[in-house]
Amino acid sequence: MNKVLDMRTPVASSGVRTFWSVAAIVVILALFVQAWIVVQARPQDLVTGAHGMADIISRAMPPAFDQFVPNLWPVLETIDLAIFGTVFGVLLAFPLAILAAANVTPAKPLYYAARAVIAVTRAVPDLVWALLFVTAVGLGPFPGALALAVHSIGMLGRLFAEVIEDMDMGPVEALTLTGAGRLQILSHAVVPGVLPSLLGIGLFRFDENLRSSLVLGFVGAGGIGFQLLTAMNLFQYQTVSFLLIATFVLVACAERASAYVRGLVA
Amino acid sequence: MNTLSSTSGALPLDPTGDRGAAASSVPAMAPRAKLVPGVKLAVRDLSMRYANGHTALRDFNLAVKAGEMVVVLGSNGSGKSTFMKCVVGLNRPTGGAVELAGRDLATLSGKALRQARLPLALISQNANLVKRRSVLANVCCGTLGRHKTLSTALGRVPREEIEPARAYLDEVGLLHLAAQRAGTLSGGQAQRVAVARALAQRPHVLLADEPVASLDPEAADEVMRLLRRLATEDGLAVVCVLHQPELATRYADRLVGLRSGQLEFDRPASAVSSQQIASLYLAEAA
Numbered sequence: 001m002n003k004v005l006d007m008r009t010p011v012a013s014s015g016v017r018t019f020w021s022v023a024a025i026v027v028i029l030a031l032f033v034q035a036w037i038v039v040q041a042r043p044q045d046l047v048t049g050a051h052g053m054a055d056i057i058s059r060a061m062p063p064a065f066d067q068f069v070p071n072l073w074p075v076l077e078t079i080d081l082a083i084f085g086t087v088f089g090v091l092l093a094f095p096l097a098i099l100a101a102a103n104v105t106p107a108k109p110l111y112y113a114a115r116a117v118i119a120v121t122r123a124v125p126d127l128v129w130a131l132l133f134v135t136a137v138g139l140g141p142f143p144g145a146l147a148l149a150v151h152s153i154g155m156l157g158r159l160f161a162e163v164i165e166d167m168d169m170g171p172v173e174a175l176t177l178t179g180a181g182r183l184q185i186l187s188h189a190v191v192p193g194v195l196p197s198l199l200g201i202g203l204f205r206f207d208e209n210l211r212s213s214l215v216l217g218f219v220g221a222g223g224i225g226f227q228l229l230t231a232m233n234l235f236q237y238q239t240v241s242f243l244l245i246a247t248f249v250l251v252a253c254a255e256r257a258s259a260y261v262r263g264l265v266a
Numbered sequence: 267m268n269t270l271s272s273t274s275g276a277l278p279l280d281p282t283g284d285r286g287a288a289a290s291s292v293p294a295m296a297p298r299a300k301l302v303p304g305v306k307l308a309v310r311d312l313s314m315r316y317a318n319g320h321t322a323l324r325d326f327n328l329a330v331k332a333g334e335m336v337v338v339l340g341s342n343g344s345g346k347s348t349f350m351k352c353v354v355g356l357n358r359p360t361g362g363a364v365e366l367a368g369r370d371l372a373t374l375s376g377k378a379l380r381q382a383r384l385p386l387a388l389i390s391q392n393a394n395l396v397k398r399r400s401v402l403a404n405v406c407c408g409t410l411g412r413h414k415t416l417s418t419a420l421g422r423v424p425r426e427e428i429e430p431a432r433a434y435l436d437e438v439g440l441l442h443l444a445a446q447r448a449g450t451l452s453g454g455q456a457q458r459v460a461v462a463r464a465l466a467q468r469p470h471v472l473l474a475d476e477p478v479a480s481l482d483p484e485a486a487d488e489v490m491r492l493l494r495r496l497a498t499e500d501g502l503a504v505v506c507v508l509h510q511p512e513l514a515t516r517y518a519d520r521l522v523g524l525r526s527g528q529l530e531f532d533r534p535a536s537a538v539s540s541q542q543i544a545s546l547y548l549a550e551a552a
Contacts, residue, residue, distance in 0.1 A: 170390070170392050170394035171394050171395060171396045171397075173390075173394060174388075174390065174394035174395075174407075174460075174463070175407055175410065176380075177354055177383070177387070177388050178387070178407060178408050178409075178410055178411050178463070178467050179380045179381065179383060179384045179410065179411020179412070179467070180407070180410035180411055181380075181410070181414055181419065183419035184410045184414075184418055184419055187418075187419060187420055187421035188396065188399075188403075188407050188410065188418075188421060189396050189407075191421065192396050192398045192399050192421075193396060193397070193398065195398070196398070
């Protein structure tokens, strides 16, 4: 009798599993369908709009390579927006991450405060931060740099804290028992243990910030994005295509450079 | 002091920037804490009852003299690790005293505990080295308790401790690896570096919690020989928790048997029979 029961039990649980699998698929399909309706998806427009796209592409050719020199400064601005945002973000995110890592935080209230700061800076998109800073300090690259920095604090703070929480605590315990103080443990055990991961994350963030800095130009925060918006508004599609090529080259170079540096510190 | 130190004149670049120190040739004599004969560590009626009601240690007594090596034996769950944790202050015992250099560690906490614990060094099952730092920098970390300066808080090693640290490395036979990253060491080498780091603390008492658990027989023998030498030649009081009865009988002066948190025997190693040791494990299995 027991044997019969034992054999039936897996069949029953398999049935339940099948039910939940079907239910999950139905829910996912329902979510997709409602998204389709809400975004008013009309695939036929892609077909009818192909002519317009082809027209824009033909007007964008050949790219205006004579715009190379006049756009060198905006390119530099874009790179510097990313550098400023990343460096500032890393410098502020690291101490915040120390406070927000459960295994090394000096006090629970500081832990919650740090987590709150990280959550707020992370939750608000960099574009919104840029709009706020443009209002506060005016147009130009500085509000863009501030936006990237503040958003980076949240993104990096959370990732740094996770790295610190996952670190091997053996050396920390060993140094604690030698009588080392909190700062000594931090600098002699925690930092050397997590530094490669933090540098890797910081470099990834630089990639992200470079891409973001292009978009931030659309709200008046300088860089190539601002040039792109201006060219679009003036229907200078050849300049637009050149700026898109410049953007592609810039992002690809930054990706290669950061991958190379990550390889060095790994 | 050790033949293995002979290659120290041609050391590679130290990954942490201790290049100059690591590359100089002959280390000075390894400094030691001034040790006077007598009991260095006394554990009196030590008891530990966890919050879940489990009594891990009951009225445990142990006194270890300078120059003596005591090995604590017992099966898993017999209370060995609890004993170690209570001694170093990681667990606060529910009863009894841990006397070290005239102070009861069981009554202290925070900064006072950190200060009072300085004459006591612990070597764990895992060497717990900072893998990305050099071997020499790891040894220097043992001195941080004596150097609470801004420089050491910023990650620098105390300059005046570099030469002694080299001497400790020489003592454990690893001076030639001073500039190497700790992460590249074998298990046995890492454990010997952990011993050097412990020595850099200039302790009176050296605790070793299963120091050879993850080592092959040859490396295990090497580490045990080193601990024995530190007791005999340097006069350290060594307390070692082991799971290898044959190593225990070979190297210890005294064997202490723990079963279910209680002292089963505390006798000279030569006076403990293999049956008595086996009974520690068999009784638990039954």
